[in-house]
Amino acid sequence: MRIGFIGTGAMAQAIARGAVASGVDPATLVFSNRTATKACDLADELGATAASSNASLARQADIVILAVKPKDQRAVIKEISPIVVGHPDVCVVSLAAGRTLDQITTDFGAGIPLVRVMPNVAATVGQSMTALTAARATDAQVAAVRFLMDSIGRTILIDEDYFPVFQALASCSPAWYFQIVDSFARAGLKHGLSKDSAVEIAAQAMAGAAALLLAERENGTIPAQLIDRVTSPGGTTIAGLLAAEEGGLSTALVSAVDASIHADSHLG
Numbered sequence: 381m382r383i384g385f386i387g388t389g390a391m392a393q394a395i396a397r398g399a400v401a402s403g404v405d406p407a408t409l410v411f412s413n414r415t416a417t418k419a420c421d422l423a424d425e426l427g428a429t430a431a432s433s434n435a436s437l438a439r440q441a442d443i444v445i446l447a448v449k450p451k452d453q454r455a456v457i458k459e460i461s462p463i464v465v466g467h468p469d470v471c472v473v474s475l476a477a478g479r480t481l482d483q484i485t486t487d488f489g490a491g492i493p494l495v496r497v498m499p500n501v502a503a504t505v506g507q508s509m510t511a512l513t514a515a516r517a518t519d520a521q522v523a524a525v526r527f528l529m530d531s532i533g534r535t536i537l538i539d540e541d542y543f544p545v546f547q548a549l550a551s552c553s554p555a556w557y558f559q560i561v562d563s564f565a566r567a568g569l570k571h572g573l574s575k576d577s578a579v580e581i582a583a584q585a586m587a588g589a590a591a592l593l594l595a596e597r598e599n600g601t602i603p604a605q606l607i608d609r610v611t612s613p614g615g616t617t618i619a620g621l622l623a624a625e626e627g628g629l630s631t632a633l634v635s636a637v638d639a640s641i642h643a644d645s646h647l648g
């Protein structure tokens with residue numbers, strides 16, 4: 381089974397590095413990119429292969445992952461559709477935000493096996509939260525794509541209607557979490573910590589809180605119960621929590637999700 385990545389930017393690099401780190405054989409990976417040296421560099425780094433063109437990659441791969449920006453996807457589909465259409469043994473995977481299975485099918489001009497996937501940048505360290513949904517792909521093809529995505533973190537099969545909200549909560553939110561850590565680091569700096577220490581402290585606290593929540597969730601614990609566990613009566617946490625709410629924390633986060641969903645609806 382050969383897996384090809386068309387486009388070797390942030391996301392393809394994160395998935396490929398994460399997959400190889402968790403045991404996927406690099407010899408099964410092939411890359412192409414508009415700037416060819418970028419594909420060659422990634423191939424050299426991982427011990428994989430670079431293809432001379434997108435069409436050449438499509439001829440070699442059983443799974444063709446479109447890892448270009450949404451605005452560039454149509455041009456890539458135009459290049460590879462003569463190779464892919466009529467070969468149901470080839471499964472195309474789209475990572476693109478805002479591009480539906482129907483839109484992609486229309487661009488191919490035929491009902492090819494398709495899987496839509498929404499990973500996140502934490503794939504690099506094997507901690508992605510990835511959604512998948514499929515059209516016309518066989519169970520074996522979906523399983524092969526899911527196997528790859530399982531190698532870079534958790535996966536979930538969801539109805540395509542939920543992709544925009546999933547994307548906000550899982551794929552955009554890392555940027556928002558980085559912003560939160562950066563804000564905490566500035567607060568640490570204000571109170572005399574070095575920025576570097578403050579980033580480490582805030583990021584480890586965030587990672588620990590997430591790990592605890594995921595572990596306790598198995599027993600049915602919800603975030604509000606964990607909040608109660610941290611907030612002592614008359615203590616420091618409730619003082620900070622109320623100040624954050626007064627500053628609009630919950631409303632700001634819901635607005636961020638709404639804005640992301642709105643932006644997604646204009647990408648396709």
Ligand SMILES: NC(=O)C1=CN([C@@H]2O[C@H](COP(=O)(O)OP(=O)(O)OC[C@H]3O[C@@H](n4cnc5c(N)ncnc54)[C@H](O)[C@@H]3O)[C@@H](O)[C@H]2O)C=CC1
Nearest residue numbers: 387388389390391413414447448449450452475476477551
């Ligand atoms: N960055 C992220 O955290 C996430 C990105 N995505 C999706 O993943 C896809 C890729 O995003 P990024 O990796 O962030 O973008 P990027 O801009 O880092 O990488 C895209 C790559 O595609 C290449 N490219 C452009 N046109 C090409 C063509 N015609 N043929 C071959 N290569 C071409 C570019 O040179 C670049 O290396 C997008 O569709 C995005 O919506 C999905 C989830 C998370």
Ligand SMILES: O=C(O)[C@@H]1CCC=N1
Nearest residue numbers: 476477547551552553
């Ligand atoms: O900002 C974007 O559009 C992409 C999709 C999800 C994360 N990054």
